[in-house]
Amino acid sequence: xxxxxxxxxxxxxxxxxxxxxxxxxxxxxxxxxxxxxxxxxxxxxxxxxxxxxxxxxxxxxxxxxxxxxxxxxxxxxxxxxxxxxxxxxxxxxxxxxxxxxxxxxxxxxxxxxxxxxxxxxxxxxxxxxxxxxxxxxxxxxxxxxxxxxxxxxxxxxxxxxxxxxxxxxxxxxxxxxxxxxxxxxxxxxxxxxxxxxxxxxxxxxxxxxxxxxxxxxxxxxxxxxxxxxxxxxxxxxxxxxxxxxxxxxxxxxxxxxxxxxxxxxxxxxxxxxxxxxxxxxxxxxxxxxxxxxxxxxxxxxxxxxxxxxxxxxxxxxxxxxxxxxxxxxxxxxxxxxxxxxxxxxxxxxxxxxxxxxxxxxxxxxxxxxxxxxxxxxxxxxxxxxxxxxxxxxxxxxxxxxxxxxxxxxxxxxxxxxxxxxxxxxxxxxxxxxxxxxxxxxxxxxxxxxxx
Amino acid sequence: xxxxxxxxxxxxxxxxxxxxxxxxxxxxxxxxxxxxxxxxxxxxxxxxxxxxxxxxxxxxxxxxxxxxxxxxxxxxxxxxxxxxxxxxxxxxxxxxxxxxxxxxxxxxxxxxxxxxxxxxxxxxxxxxxxxxxxxxxxxxxxxxxxxxxxxxxxxxxxxxxxxxxxxxxxxxxxxxxxxxxxxxxxxxxxxxxxxxxxxxxxxxxxxxxxxxxxxxxxxxxxxxxxxxxxxxxxxxxxxxxxxxxxxxxxxxxxxxxxxxxxxxxxxxxxxxxxxxxxxxxxxxxxxxxxxxxxxxxxxx
Numbered sequence: 001x002x003x004x005x006x007x008x009x010x011x012x013x014x015x016x017x018x019x020x021x022x023x024x025x026x027x028x029x030x031x032x033x034x035x036x037x038x039x040x041x042x043x044x045x046x047x048x049x050x051x052x053x054x055x056x057x058x059x060x061x062x063x064x065x066x067x068x069x070x071x072x073x074x075x076x077x078x079x080x081x082x083x084x085x086x087x088x089x090x091x092x093x094x095x096x097x098x099x100x101x102x103x104x105x106x107x108x109x110x111x112x113x114x115x116x117x118x119x120x121x122x123x124x125x126x127x128x129x130x131x132x133x134x135x136x137x138x139x140x141x142x143x144x145x146x147x148x149x150x151x152x153x154x155x156x157x158x159x160x161x162x163x164x165x166x167x168x169x170x171x172x173x174x175x176x177x178x179x180x181x182x183x184x185x186x187x188x189x190x191x192x193x194x195x196x197x198x199x200x201x202x203x204x205x206x207x208x209x210x211x212x213x214x215x216x217x218x219x220x221x222x223x224x225x226x227x228x229x230x231x232x233x234x235x236x237x238x239x240x241x242x243x244x245x246x247x248x249x250x251x252x253x254x255x256x257x258x259x260x261x262x263x264x265x266x267x268x269x270x271x272x273x274x275x276x277x278x279x280x281x282x283x284x285x286x287x288x289x290x291x292x293x294x295x296x297x298x299x300x301x302x303x304x305x306x307x308x309x310x311x312x313x314x315x316x317x318x319x320x321x322x323x324x325x326x327x328x329x330x331x332x333x334x335x336x337x338x339x340x341x342x343x344x345x346x347x348x349x350x351x352x353x354x355x356x357x358x359x360x361x362x363x364x365x366x367x368x369x370x371x372x373x374x375x376x377x378x379x380x381x382x383x384x385x386x387x388x389x390x391x392x393x394x395x396x397x398x399x400x401x402x403x404x405x406x407x408x409x410x411x412x413x414x415x416x417x418x419x420x421x422x423x424x425x426x427x428x429x430x431x432x433x434x435x436x437x438x439x440x441x442x443x444x445x446x447x448x449x450x451x
Numbered sequence: 452x453x454x455x456x457x458x459x460x461x462x463x464x465x466x467x468x469x470x471x472x473x474x475x476x477x478x479x480x481x482x483x484x485x486x487x488x489x490x491x492x493x494x495x496x497x498x499x500x501x502x503x504x505x506x507x508x509x510x511x512x513x514x515x516x517x518x519x520x521x522x523x524x525x526x527x528x529x530x531x532x533x534x535x536x537x538x539x540x541x542x543x544x545x546x547x548x549x550x551x552x553x554x555x556x557x558x559x560x561x562x563x564x565x566x567x568x569x570x571x572x573x574x575x576x577x578x579x580x581x582x583x584x585x586x587x588x589x590x591x592x593x594x595x596x597x598x599x600x601x602x603x604x605x606x607x608x609x610x611x612x613x614x615x616x617x618x619x620x621x622x623x624x625x626x627x628x629x630x631x632x633x634x635x636x637x638x639x640x641x642x643x644x645x646x647x648x649x650x651x652x653x654x655x656x657x658x659x660x661x662x663x664x665x666x667x668x669x670x671x672x673x674x675x676x677x678x679x680x681x682x683x684x685x686x687x688x689x690x691x692x693x694x695x696x697x698x699x700x701x702x703x704x705x706x707x708x709x710x711x712x713x714x715x716x717x718x719x720x721x722x723x724x725x726x727x728x729x730x731x732x733x734x735x736x737x738x739x740x741x742x743x744x745x746x747x748x749x750x751x
Contacts, residue, residue, distance in 0.1 A: 106570045236716055263715040269665040269675055270468075272461040272592070273707045274715070279590065280454045293571050297666045300576075304583045305590045326573045326666060 085386035089131025094119075094378065095139065095155030097166040097176065102142030104168050107367040111168060111190050112138065114364065114371030117355040122379050128386065134379075137161070143168070145175035152176045156183040163187065163381075163397050165374055168367070170194035170239060177203055186381065186398040190374040191367055193240030198420045204401045206377040206414055207370045208339055208424035214244040214289070214314045216427055217337045218251030224445045225310050227284035229258045232314070233274065233298060234289045236263040244314045245289035264294050275301035282307075289314035296327035303330040310448045312336065316430075320365070324432055331432045333448050335441045339411040340366045341428040343438075348376070352410040373409040380404045457589050458711045459704060464595035466683075466703020467602035468661050470696035472676040473683035474602075474609060475653030477695040478646060480684060484626055485535060486545065487552035490654045490680070491673030492559035497523045497655025498662035498672055499566055505578050512578045516659045520652040527651020528644050530555055536643070539629075563670035571669040579663050594664040601660065602696055605653070609692040622646055654680075678719070679703075682726045688739020697737050701725065 096115065099108030116136065123133050139154070141147035148167060155161045156179065163186040167173040173192035180187045181200035189197060189205040198205050221227065230252050234245035249259050260281050264274055271294060278286060279302065286302060286309065288295050295317045302311065313336030317323055324331045342353065342363040352372055356364045378401075385392035385400030392400065407414050413425040429441040431448070441447050472494060479485045497519045504515035534555055538547050580593035613619035621642050624632040629639040657676060662668045679702055687698025705725055706718045713721075729736060 103564070103569045106568055265715060265718065267671070267675070268715070268718070269661065269667055269672070270461075270465050270707075271665070272465070272595070273458055273710050276454065276457045276461055276590070277711060280457070293667065293669070300666065304581070304592075306583075306585075322570070328576045 085383055086129025086390065087132045087382065087386045087392070088390040089129065090391075091133050091135050092128075092382070093135045093137055093161045095152070095161045095164040096136045097148050097151050097164065097172075098138045098140045099143045099168050099172070100138075100140050102144065104143035107168050107191065107365070108140075108143070110365045110368040111371040113356075113359065114352075114368035114373075115165060115190065115375045116371075117352070117359070117368075118372045118375030118379070121351070121355055122375075127379060128382055129390075134382070136165070141167075141172065143172060145172050148172045148176050149179055152179050152185075156180065156185050161185075162392070162394060163378065165190065165378065167192055170197055173197045173203075184398065185394055186401050188374045188378045188381075188401070191370045193238075195239060195243055195421070202398065204377060204381070204404075204416070204420040206373040206407065206409055206416075206422045207411065208414055208422040208427075210240040210244040210315055211247040212423040213316075213337050213339055213427045215247045215251065216424075217287075217312060217314065217335075217429070218248055218255070220335075220429060220443060221252070221285060221287070221310075221312060222255055222257075224443060224448065225285050227252070227257050229260070229281065229283040230285045230287060231260045231262060231278050231281050231283040232287045232289065233262045233264055233278070234314075235266050235291045235294065237266050238291055241289045241291065241315065245287075248287055248289070248314050264290055264298065266291050266293065268294060271298050271301055274298055275305055278302050279305045279307060284309060286311045287314050288312070288317075290317060292317050292320060292323050296323040296331065299327045299334065300330040310335075310445065312448070316340065316366070318432070319430055319438060324436070332434050333431055335429050335431045335448050337427040337429055339424050339427050340369050341412070341430065344412070344428070346408070346410075346412070348408055348410045369410045373411045373414075376409045377401070377404060377407060380407050453588055454711070455708075458707050460589055460591060461595070462704030462707030463700055464591070464599055464664075464703070465707060466700035467599045467696065468657060468664065468699070469676065469679040469683050469703055470687075470699025471598065471602045471605065471660065472654050472657035472680040473687065473695035473699050474605060474692055475650040475657065476677070476680040477684040477687075477689070477692065478609070478653065479650040480689070484545075485531075486549055487530075487535070487555070488549070488677060489530065489552050489556040489559055490650070491675075491677030492556055492563060493523050493527060493651050494654040494658030494661070494673035494676050495563050495670060496526065496559065496673075497658035498668050499563060500655075501659045502572060502574060502662070502668050505574060512574065512663070516656065519659055520655045523655035524648040524652035527647045530651075531643060531647040536640075560670065560674075567668070567670045569670065571667055573666045573668060574663050592664065594660065598660045598664060601656070602699075605656075606692050606696040613692065618645075679722060682722050684736075685726055686729045686736055688736025691736075691738040694736050694738035701737075 098112050099105065100112055119134050119136055122128065126132065128134070139151035141151055152164060155164055164180060165188050166176055167189065168191045170192040173189055174194065174197055177197055177200050181202045185202055187203045189203055189207070191207060193210055195209060197203060232245050232249050235241040245261065249261060252259050260283065262274055262277050264271070275298060286307070288298060288311065290298060295313070299311060299318070311334050313334055316336045316338035318327065318331055318334050318336050319338055342349065352369065356368065381397055381401035381404060383400070384403045385396040388396040388399060404416050407416070412427070414422040415425060417423055430438050431441050433439045476490050479487060479490065500522055501512070501515040501519035504510040504518055505512055534551050535548060538551050582593065584591050584593060613622060621632070621637045624635065624637055625639045625642045633639045658673055661676060662672055679699070682702050683698035684695050685698070686701055687694030687696065702722050702725060705721045709721045710718055
C-alpha cells in the first residue's frame with residue numbers, strides 16, 4: 001500500500017514536472033518567435049512604398065508639390081533658411097545611424113543613398129559656404145535598438161559631432177530619443193513614423209506625419225463617392241497606420257458616414273478572415289491603412305471575393321512596385337495620397353532625380369527621398385545656425401533647426417509644427433493605371449471605379 | 452449565421468495548414484522524441500525553393516512543390532545526421548538537442564533573411580488556381596480547399612503508416628528506444644533518416660501551401676507555423692497524427708472566430724490560451740495516448 005501510495009505521489013509529481021517542463025519549452029518557443037516577429041514588425045509604415053519604377057517614364061502631369069520661391073536646382077535649402085549665412089570653412093561632422101544590414105536593410109540602403117546624395121551635392125555646390133564640408137560618419141546598427149543606442153552614445157561623447165541623423169524604424173528611434181534628448185544633440189529623423197518620436201526637444205523630422213498626408217483624403221472621398229458606409233482597415237501595431245486610420249475615421253464620422261474599423265496585425269499571414277469581415281459589411285468604400293506585407297493581400301482578397309466598390313489607400317503603401325506586383329489587377333484604380341511624386345516638376349524633385357539617375361536607373365524607393373528630405377532639413381538648420389555663429393555648436397544647430405518653419409523638400413512643401421514634426425501641405429493623389437503606370441487621380445468616381 | 456459559417460470555413464482551412472505543419476513537427480517530436488525548433492525554417496526554405504523553381508526555372512507549381520519537399524527532406528536528413536545524431540550518441544539530454552536545434556534554427560533563419568533580402572515575395576498569381584469559389588454563399592479560395600484536401604489525405608496515410616504497417620511499428624520502436632530496436636533487428640539509423648526526411652518534407656509542403664495561400668513568402672514564414680504547430684501537437688495529442696490535424700483545426704478556428712467576434716489583436720493569445728487549458732486539464736491532448744517523459748524530454 002505504501003509502495004502504491006509512493007508510486008502515485010511520484011507519478012503526480014512527475015506529471016507536474018512534465019507540465020512545467022513543457023510549459024517552459026512553449027514559453028521559450030513563443031518568446032523567441034515573438035522576438036523574431038517584433039524585430040520585423042517595425043514602425044516603417046511605408047515599407048516598400050513609393051511610386052513604382054514603372055512610373056519613371058510616365059507622362060503623368062505633376063502632382064501638387066511644386067514649391068513657390070524654389071531653391072536653385074542643386075541646392076537643398078529650406079524656405080526659411082537664411083540664404084546668405086555661411087559657415088566658417090572647415091569640416092563639420094554629422095553622425096549617421098544607419099540600418100544597411102539586418103531586417104531593415106531593404107529600406108536602410110536606399111535611405112543612406114538619399115542622405116548621401118543631398119550631402120554630397122551640398123558639399124559640391126558649397127551651399128553652406130566656401131570651403132565648408134559636411135562629413136557624414138555612418139554607424140550601422142542593423143535595426144537593433146541596443147546597437148543604435150551604443151552608436152549614438154559614441155557620437156554624443158565626441159564633441160566634434162555637431163548632430164546626428166537617425167533612423168528608419170520608430171522602435172530604434174524611440175530607443176535613441178532619450179539618449180540624444182538628455183545630451184541635447186540635435187537629431188534629424190529620416191523615416192520613423194510614430195508621432196511620439198519627436199516629443200523630445202532634440203529630434204526633428206521632415207517626413208510628414210502620416211495623418212497629415214491622409215487627412216486631405218477625406219474630403220476627396222466624400223466628394224467623389226458620397227459614401228454612407230465605410231470600412232477602414234488598420235495595422236493595429238503600427239502607430240503611423242493607426243494615426244492615419246483614426247484621422248480618416250474621425251473625418252468620415254463627422255460627415256455622417258457609418259464606419260467600421262477592422263484591425264490587422266503587421267505579422268498576420270492569413271487575411272481570409274479580414275477579407276470576410278469586409279465583404280460581410282459590404283460598405284460603399286474601403287480605405288486601407290496597412291503595411292506593405294498585408295495591404296496588397298487584403299486588397300486582392302477583397303476584389304477576388306467580388307467587392308466592386310471604390311478602394312482607397314490611407315497611405316501610399318499600394319504605390320510601390322512590390323505591392324503592385326502582389327496585388328496584381330486589384331491595384332488598378334486604387335487611389336492613395338502621397339508626398340512622393342516622382343513626376344513632380346518641383347526643383348527639389350528634379351534635382352533629386354538627376355542625382356538618382358546618375359547612380360542608378362529608375363525611380364528610387366521612397367526611403368531614398370525620405371533620407372534626402374532629412375538631409376535637406378539638416379542643411380536648412382545649418383544655414384540658420386550659421387547666422388548665430390559661423391562655427392555653430394550643437395545648441396546653435398538645435399536653435400537653427402527649430403527656426404525652420406517651412407521647407408521645400410523632395411517630399412513637397414513641409415510645415416514644421418511646434419513638436420518639430422513635418423506636416424504635409426499638399427499631397428498628391430496617385431493611382432496605378434491599367435498599363436502599369438502611376439498617374440494622378442482625376443478626383444472623380446469614374447477615376448476610381450474598378451477597372 | 453452566414454458570416455459565422457464563412458469564418459468557420461476560413462478557420463478550418465487555416466487550421467489544416469497548421470495541422471499539416473504539425474504532422475511533420477509531431478512526427479519528429481512525438482514519435483522520435485526529437486524537439487527541433489528548426490522545423491519552422493525548413494518550412495520557410497521549402498517555400499523559398501518552390502518560389503525559386505517557379506520564378507527562375509519556370510516550373511509548374513506542383514512540380515516546384517514536390518522538388519522543394521524532396522530537397523528539404525534531404526536537408527532534414529543532413530541536419531539530423533550532422534548535428535543531432537552526434538548529440539544523441541553522447542547524451543540522452545533533451546536540453547542538448549534543444550540547444551542544438553536553436554543553433555540550427557538561427558543559422559537557417561539568417562540564411563533565409565539574406566536570400567529574401569529581408570523583404571517579402573509572393574508566387575505569381577497565374578502560377579496557381581486563384582479564382583475564388585462561391586459555394587452556397589461561402590467564398591473560398593481554391594488553395595484553401597487544396598490545403599484541406601492535402602492535410603486530410605496525408606493525415607490518413609501517416610496514421611495508417613504508423614499504426615498498421617511494419618514500417619510504422621519500426622518507427623515507434625525506435626522512438627521508444629533506439630538501442631532496443633536495434634537489438635530487435637531494426638536498423639535504427641535508417642529509420643531515423645527516413646523519419647527525418649519525411650518530417651522535413653511535410654513541413655516544407657506546409658510552408659509552400661501556406662506561402663501560396665497567404666500570398667506571402669518571407670523569411671519569417673515558418674516562425675509562425677512553429678508556434679501554431681507546436682500548439683496543434685500538444686492540443687491534438689502526442690503520437691497521433693489525427694490529433695495533430697484536429698489540434699490544428701481547433702486552433703485555426705479559434706483564431707479566426709475570435710478575430711471576428713472579439714479582436715484580431717488576441718489571435719496568438721487565443722492559441723496559447725487553448726494550449727494552457729489543455730496542458731492543465733488534458734495534457735495528453737484530444738487523441739494522445741502517451742505522455743512526455745521528463746528524463747529524456749521525449750514522449751513515453
